[in-house]
Amino acid sequence: xxxxxxxxxxxxxxxxxxxxxxxxxxxxxxxxxxxxxxxxxxxxxxxxxxxxxxxxxxxxxxxxxxxxxxxxxxxxxxxxxxxxxxxxxxxxxxxxxxxxxxxxxxxxxxxxxxxxxxxxxxxxxxxxxxxxxxxxxxxxxxx
Numbered sequence: 001x002x003x004x005x006x007x008x009x010x011x012x013x014x015x016x017x018x019x020x021x022x023x024x025x026x027x028x029x030x031x032x033x034x035x036x037x038x039x040x041x042x043x044x045x046x047x048x049x050x051x052x053x054x055x056x057x058x059x060x061x062x063x064x065x066x067x068x069x070x071x072x073x074x075x076x077x078x079x080x081x082x083x084x085x086x087x088x089x090x091x092x093x094x095x096x097x098x099x100x101x102x103x104x105x106x107x108x109x110x111x112x113x114x115x116x117x118x119x120x121x122x123x124x125x126x127x128x129x130x131x132x133x134x135x136x137x138x139x140x141x142x143x
Contacts, residue, residue: 087105
């Protein structure tokens, strides 16, 4: 069993209800920590355990960002977002999980978005499950 929570989710071992969508190589889940003014923050991740963006094979990198683009479109329908901010942290100090992931943060008018956000808090599991369901539905409508 892997110690990496993202690997365990990616393999379907845990938290299946939080998985928004999954291919053989990429999956999407709501972020554990959510901004109060930016509900729906999602992560796009490779199923394979890769720790640095520079180590992601080109074909997987392409799929990772193709899915990211689909999520940026879907957050509008899922959460009523005006747009999104996409970011990827690569081996930053204080990072707890070293598994490549791309953040898609829904943006709203006058949301006061800032990095880092001192109001970033862990979202309860049921909130993340509901956000996963909303994003899953929006992605299906866009397909």
